[in-house]
Amino acid sequence: MPPRSNFVFAGNRIYAAFQAAVGRMDKSLNPRDTLWRLQKHSFTLSDLVYFIHIFNSAFWLVIMRVPGFPVKLFIPVLHVSLLLVPFTSQFFLPALPVTTYLITFYSSQFIPNNRRPSIYVSLLPTLESVLFGANISDLLTRYTHPILDVIAWLPYGVGHFTVPFVVAILLWLFRPKQALHLWGRAFGWMNFVGVVTQIIFPCSAPWYEVIFGLTPAEYSMKGSPGGLLRIDNLLHSHGYTVAFSNSPVVFGAFPSLHSACATMEALFIAHFFPQAATFAWVYAAVLYWATMYLTHHYLIDVVGGSCLAIAFFYFFLPDDLKGPLATASPTGVLANGSAQGGGHSNGRSKYEIYDIEEPHLDGNGFSYELSSDAASDEEETGIAYRSPGPTPVGTGRDTPSSAMPLIGPAAKQARRSHKHTASIASLIRADDRVEDGWSPIGNSSFVFPPTPTRLERDIR
Template identity: 90%
Template sequence: MPPRLGLILAANRVYAAFQAAVARMDKSLNPRDTIWRLQNHVFALSDLVYLIHIVNSAFWLVIMRVPGFPLKLFIPVLHIGLLLVPFTSQFFLPALPITTYLITFYSSQFIPNNRRPSIYVSVLPTLESVLFGANISDLLTRYTHPILDVIAWLPYGVGHFTVPFIVAIFLWLFRPKQALHLWGRAFGWMNFVGVVTQIIFPCAAPWYEVIFGLTPAEYSMKGSPGGLLRIDNLLHSHGYTIAFSNSPVVFGAFPSLHSACATMEALFLAHFFPQVAPFAWGYAAVLYWATMYLTHHYLIDVVGGSCLAIAFFYFFLPDDLKGPFATASPTGVLANGSAHYNGHGNGRSKYEIYDIEEPHLDGDGLSYELSSDAGSDEEDTGIAYRSPGMNGGSWDPPNSAMPLIGPGAKQARRTHKHTASIASLIRADDRVEDGWSPIGNGTFVFPPTPTRSERDVR
């Protein structure tokens, strides 16, 4: 296939998926719809997680100094408004863990210095030397080159801020909404726990060792762009210098959230889009190297961030999104064409759910084989197929039932419990003469009443 034609087909597929995704969206702008859903919601123990969001946000809003009061009150008002409107809540409600992480990351800079723990300067390089036999991150910075700078900059300085949105968009377009909600939970809580760890266990990055050695650090010190300073010089700008100098978390080397995010992105892409797994893990490997090459993290930080991502991915991954259900389309169709009911992944048909035999094609239409279990007792035998001459469990079906009995009638099979309503009416005209048929010549025939002499004779 020519490359141009392949690009056109890919673009058409993305456009068709976008149209379908927009059609599936809740387009209501009425907050009453959300309030009505909240009133009819059956609260469970898992809903206590929203209490964590409320308490965490309230705590950081209190200590937040920029913007000051009362401007900072617009943050919760705006967020509540986005959650009340159905059109926006379908995105912002699953993204609550991400917004919780963002407000924690930003507001942590306002924690009073006298309330912060001591900064660890030598712990990470010591651990790296002990665990890996050498200071690997220092060895990777011995040789630098502009080409290597650009290769490291693209995933670390660009991909880190854009790839999460790309993963979310592809999950929204091509996978059930449960996958997108899983992305919000796993990605958000992973970053939240990572930031909290950095606040509780502050550690200096390799750039600090390069500039200040192993001298004690203070919170009043500004952050450094490290190797990204060469990118600023290459682009004739000061963007990364300004960004890292004003970073809310200056001493947040462990764990590396850059490597954690790359690992989480690779896990999601490899799980839900297996065809791109080599590219996803290749991107993650380059970013692992970039974090150390740019003097922002030690190898122990990279390992810690990756372990954090793996733990949160498999902790939140439900059974409904494992196996073949991971590649199901948003409409619930699996890769092999079978149904993925309701997007919940039970994968069972209605015949399996109700424990009955599935019809199969026979000729031009559906054929249902009626059968009976030869080993069942009289109560389990359809009344239309009981013979007056049953001996020892064997029976001969009456002629009236023969048209309904297939060649496999005597095979043991799990099927419906048959009733006599239809079978007893077949060939009922032949039974009118016996005086008991319910449909004889369009009238109901009652059995003759015996006389007293006839009863005495009997």
């Protein structure tokens, strides 16, 4: 297929998936619908997690100084409004862990310096040399080049902020909604635990060692863009210099949330889109190298962040998303075309599981045919499936002519038979077919009870 045709096909598929995703959305703007669902909800112990969200948000709102009171009250009001409206709630409710992480990351800068723990300057480079035999991040920065700067900048300075949205959109378009909810939980709680670790265990990054050596650090120091300063010079801008100089968490080297996010993204892509696993892990590997090349993290930070992502991915991954449902479409159709259902995790369709013939299209809709012997249709086909076609004249079973326009021709094509599907007539004559594997249900004297006459019915 020509490249242009591939792009057209991919574009049409994405557009069709987008239309289907929009059709599945809850478009209600009435908060009463959300309140009604809340009244009908059966609360469990897992719902206690919402108290963590409330307590965490209240704590950081109290110490938040910018924006000040009462403007900062607009933040919880807006958030609650988005959760009450069904149209926005379907996105912001699963993303609660992400918003919890964001408010924690931003408001941590307002913690009083006298309440913060001491900053570890020499711990990470020492562990780096002990565990890996050398300061790997220092070795990777010995040689720099503009081409290498761009290669490192794309995943670290661009992909880190855009790829999470790309993964979420792909899950929303092409996978069941459980996958998107899993992404919100795993990605959000991973970043929340990571930033809390950085707050209670502050460590300096390699750029600090390059600039200040191993001298003690203070919280009053500004952050540095490190190797991204060369990107600012290349682009004739000051974006990364301003952003990292005003970072809420200056001494947050361990664990590396850049590597944690890249690992989480690669795990999700490899699990839910296995055909793109190679590209996802190549992207993650390049970002691992970029974190050290740009002097933002040590190798031990990268390892710590990756381990954090792996732990949270498998901790939150439910059992039903470990099987074929992981690659199913939002409607439950598996990648092999069969339907997911009935709790079967082996990917087989229900027709294969019960060894029955799959319905086929005959031009008038689905058609089922349970007998392969055209000559014995009258004998072995159940009465529920027997065609009411015309019978020979004189047999006493002539078909009324008024029903003929509604009767199609009887199918004569031979198909696979199923002896475990027995007709009433076959069961009645089971005594004569013991050699075929049929079990008799009675003796040869089995007869239908006589039909009462009208006089007998009147007497009763």
